[in-house]
Amino acid sequence: MKVLVSIKRVVDYQLQVRPTADGLAVDTAGLKMSMNPFDEIAVEEAVRMREAGIADEAVVVACGSAACQDVLRTALAMGIDRAVLIVAETPLQPLAVARLLKVLALREAPDLILMGKQAIDDDAAQTPQMLAAMLGWPQATFASKIEVTGMQANVAREVDAGIEIVQVSLPAVISADLRLNTPRFASLPNVMKARRAVIEQIPAEGTGVDLAPRLETLSVAEIPTRPQGVRLASVKVLAERLQQAWRALQ
Amino acid sequence: MSTLVIVEHDNQRLHPHTRALLGAASRLAGEVDVLVIGHSCSTVAEEAATLEGVTRVRWVDAVHYSDLLAENLAMVVAQMAAAYRHVLLPATAFGKNLAPRVAAMLDVAQVSDIVGIQDAEHFVRPIYAGSLLETVRSREPVGVMTVRCSAFMPVGQSANAAPIVPFSAGPDMGVVRLLQRVRIDATHPQLANARVVVAGGRGLGSAEAFHRLLDPLAACFGAAIAATRAAVDSNYVGNDCQVGQTGKIVAPDIYIAVGISGAAQHIAGIRGAKLVVAINKDPEAPLIRLADLALVGDLHEVVPQLTEMLQR
Ligand SMILES: Cc1cc2nc3c(=O)[nH]c(=O)nc-3n(C[C@H](O)[C@H](O)[C@H](O)COP(=O)(O)OP(=O)(O)OC[C@H]3O[C@@H](n4cnc5c(N)ncnc54)[C@H](O)[C@@H]3O)c2cc1C
Ligand SMILES: Nc1ncnc2c1ncn2[C@@H]1O[C@H](COP(=O)(O)O)[C@@H](O)[C@H]1O
Numbered sequence: 249m250k251v252l253v254s255i256k257r258v259v260d261y262q263l264q265v266r267p268t269a270d271g272l273a274v275d276t277a278g279l280k281m282s283m284n285p286f287d288e289i290a291v292e293e294a295v296r297m298r299e300a301g302i303a304d305e306a307v308v309v310a311c312g313s314a315a316c317q318d319v320l321r322t323a324l325a326m327g328i329d330r331a332v333l334i335v336a337e338t339p340l341q342p343l344a345v346a347r348l349l350k351v352l353a354l355r356e357a358p359d360l361i362l363m364g365k366q367a368i369d370d371d372a373a374q375t376p377q378m379l380a381a382m383l384g385w386p387q388a389t390f391a392s393k394i395e396v397t398g399m400q401a402n403v404a405r406e407v408d409a410g411i412e413i414v415q416v417s418l419p420a421v422i423s424a425d426l427r428l429n430t431p432r433f434a435s436l437p438n439v440m441k442a443r444r445a446v447i448e449q450i451p452a453e454g455t456g457v458d459l460a461p462r463l464e465t466l467s468v469a470e471i472p473t474r475p476q477g478v479r480l481a482s483v484k485v486l487a488e489r490l491q492q493a494w495r496a497l498q
Numbered sequence: 499m500s501t502l503v504i505v506e507h508d509n510q511r512l513h514p515h516t517r518a519l520l521g522a523a524s525r526l527a528g529e530v531d532v533l534v535i536g537h538s539c540s541t542v543a544e545e546a547a548t549l550e551g552v553t554r555v556r557w558v559d560a561v562h563y564s565d566l567l568a569e570n571l572a573m574v575v576a577q578m579a580a581a582y583r584h585v586l587l588p589a590t591a592f593g594k595n596l597a598p599r600v601a602a603m604l605d606v607a608q609v610s611d612i613v614g615i616q617d618a619e620h621f622v623r624p625i626y627a628g629s630l631l632e633t634v635r636s637r638e639p640v641g642v643m644t645v646r647c648s649a650f651m652p653v654g655q656s657a658n659a660a661p662i663v664p665f666s667a668g669p670d671m672g673v674v675r676l677l678q679r680v681r682i683d684a685t686h687p688q689l690a691n692a693r694v695v696v697a698g699g700r701g702l703g704s705a706e707a708f709h710r711l712l713d714p715l716a717a718c719f720g721a722a723i724a725a726t727r728a729a730v731d732s733n734y735v736g737n738d739c740q741v742g743q744t745g746k747i748v749a750p751d752i753y754i755a756v757g758i759s760g761a762a763q764h765i766a767g768i769r770g771a772k773l774v775v776a777i778n779k780d781p782e783a784p785l786i787r788l789a790d791l792a793l794v795g796d797l798h799e800v801v802p803q804l805t806e807m808l809q810r
Contacts, residue, residue: 264762265626274630342598343607371625371743372610377568377598386569386673389595392737402677407591408690408746410738411680414567417673426727426744427737462607464635466620471631471769477790483800486775486793487807490752493773494719497693497751 249396249418251294251303252358253328254349255287255310257319258369267468274369274468283319286364290424292431293394294362295327302396305329307356311348313337317447325434325442336452336459342370346378347457352450353383358419360401365390365423376423386416392427499528499618500553502582504575505546506592509539509564512546514691517652519588520551522645524653525615526584529553532660533578535571537564543662550653552660560667565676568596573668576603579640583618589644589747590690597644606638613649627743628766648690648749648770689739692722695750695771697741699764700728701757701778701797708734711801712756718808724748726764741767757797760785777801 259265260282268275283291297303308323310316311334320331334348353361366373373389380387388394388403392411395402396418405412406425416422434442452459480486501523506513523530530551534543535558543557556578562570579585579600587593589611601608614622616633621643625632689695696716702708708729716723724746725739741748743763749770756777758764765788768774776789779796786792793800 259626261763265630267630274626341607343602343605346602366744368743369626370610371627372598372608373594374598374601374608374610377595378602378608381572381599381602386671387595387599388674390591405591406737408738409679409681410736411678412676413678413680415675415677420673427731462636462638463609464637465632466635467633468625469631469633471624471629474774474788474790477774477788477792479786480791480793483793483795483803484807486777486791486800487804489791490754490775490804490808493752494694 249303249359250356251297251306251360251362252353252356253287253290253294253306253308253323253362254375255291255308255319255323256284256364256367257281257310257312257316258284258367261285261368267470271467271469273465281315283322284364284367286366286424286426288431289426289428290362290364291323291326291328292429293424296429297396298327298329307332307358309334309349309352311336311340311345311452320447321442321445322434324445325438326432327438331445331447332450333447334450334452334455338459339461340459341461341463342372342374342378343462344457344459345375346382348452348455349375349379350382351455351457353379360396360418361421363421363423365425376421380421383419383421386420388414388416388420389423390425391422392425394422394428499583501526501528501530501584501586502579503530503532504585504587504593504596505532505534506588506590507534507536507539507542509536510541512542513588514688515588515590515647516546517549518647518650519586519645520549520653521650522612522615522647523586524551525650526618528583531556531582533558533575535563535574536566537561547659547662548655550656552656554660555662556665557662558665558667562670563667566592567674567676568599569671569674570668571596572599572603573671575600577668578665579604579642582640584641584643587644589646593644597642601642604640604642606640606642607636609634609636609641609643611646612643613646624766627762628769629762646747648747689722689724689746689748692748692750694719694721694752695724695748696721696754696756697724697726697758698729698734698756699726699758700732702729702734705734707798711797715754715801715805718805719752726758743767755785755789756801758785759783760788
């Protein structure tokens with residue numbers, strides 16, 4: 249079986265971002281960039297499938313600027329076999345990414361596409377479902393457990409009411425939730441080896457895909473801050489304040 | 499101009515957030531149609547017909563919709579949606595799974611998690627775990643959107659029921675099958691629409707302490723139980739209790755956070771809460787700084803005392 253994993257390069261999840269001075273965009277200048285946390289989990293899952301002999305090849309892809317090579321090398325160091333960068337210097341929205349990934353999926357013909365459930369910058373949670381629709385494949389989103397047997401996968405999905413287990417026929421798109429696994433740290437020798445690996449580059453323009461953003465960001469603002477709260481001196485005061493608030497609700 | 503609202507249900511009842519979803523739809527001009535798609539779900543269609551602002555209910559009933567899986571639903575929704583200006587779904591696991599699939603079939607962009615509607619083209623949505631608000635313009639012929647229901651006013655009952663119009667079923671793709679649904683225990687009120695929420699974090703230390711301390715406190719208010727990802731990962735409670743960027747978004751009147759540090763990814767889920775109370779032994783914990791009412795202290799002492807005072 250062949251697995252394709254998609255990864256996005258985003259502002260590191262530990263950092264706080266601010267709007268630009270003109271309030272028109274997000275100021276990401278000079279911030280540390282990392283692999284989207286959900287994509288790290290997707291990569292880990294692909295590597296485990298490879299190690300368990302469920303997959304015989306794992307390919308990773310990122311769509312974006314040349315700078316994405318760093319996260320692709322991280323994926324290689326974690327144990328992915330081969331990396332592809334679809335180069336686009338302009339920002340891409342989920343619909344365009346899904347189209348680019350479709351082009352690659354048709355070329356690579358994977359049995360399974362593993363993705364993150366959402367990118368922590370746009371918080372869209374759209375690209376996997378869009379790609380599945382474009383390919384006419386089933387989708388198992390928000391996965392917390394994946395079991396592949398033959399040309400089928402049983403996937404536990406994290407849904408609002410708890411867990412839902414679905415069986416999808418392959419090929420399929422699966423998007424990873426946080427509890428699927430805990431990603432490994434790549435060893436130093438593997439990091440060194442990944443530095444020298446060749447990353448295939450495909451210019452996005454050459455694919456014929458319409459890359460133009462469909463949604464226009466008009467403004468970005470910080471959320472309104474809450475008024476300064478109070479520190480209470482004792483449990484008794486807290487009990488009184490809570491009783492007050494509770495009575496006001498009745 | 500008209501709007502199609504895809505409602506969430508379990509083939510028996512509408513999801514409680516449906517009134518707020520219709521509240522969002524009422525912010526857009528024109529008629530509002532509701533699509534009820536499922537199996538043996540006529541009572542759901544009847545319930546939807548009684549809600550304020552609904553012009554008609556379109557009802558699709560077939561056995562291959564009984565599990566409400568996106569692959570088959572999307573075929574019907576995409577076919578129907580092309581005739582509407584906007585298509586709204588709730589920003590829940592159900593809606594988030596379905597909406598992008600529909601949008602891709604219509605070849606349009608989708609807007610996720612809207613919390614504000616300015617007009618037919620302008621929407622407000624949180625990004626970066628809710629630390630920023632973005633105003634976007636969508637000029638797509640069909641605006642497919644998921645709605646954060648807690649941000650909108652629920653509609654009431656309508657004086658006369660809207661007509662229910664059956665619509666023919668689409669094909670069964672046969673590529674996915676539901677094997678099992680593990681349901682949450684129904685002893686606590688539903689988190690999504692609870693007025694009071696008692697939430698616990700890693701500070702509770704064990705599943706035993708979590709329940710021994712928080713269940714009686716929650717009982718004082720008939721409150722729902724919530725948790726951080728750290729608490730869920732430590733198996734204090736089930737994943738259905740997780741609040742935050744990747745869990746549920748809640749907007750209760752009172753949110754009582756016990757032993758929770760207040761990571762950005764957790765705060766993302768409680769920004770709509772009216773009164774935030776934090777109990778933490780660390781005076782520097784971000785949630786202590788953010789809370790409206792903060793009590794610095796050891797939760798093992800504070801919570802039993804508090805519960806006892808409230809019970810009186
Ligand atoms: C991509 C991503 C998504 C995430 N999504 C979510 C999400 O949806 N929801 C979520 O919650 N987290 C999420 N997280 C995790 C998040 O970053 C934090 O790790 C998590 O919220 C911390 O949980 P906590 O506050 O319970 O634990 P901790 O941060 O360990 O805090 C425990 C707190 O308990 C206090 N404490 C300890 N003992 C006592 C005592 N005896 N009395 C009083 N106080 C005490 C401590 O002072 C501390 O402040 C996500 C992380 C990532 C990377
Ligand atoms: N530019 C990109 N390159 C590669 N994969 C992406 C890109 N954008 C999104 N994805 C994938 O789609 C998932 C969901 O992203 P989103 O729909 O933007 O929330 C991510 O976790 C990635 O796996």
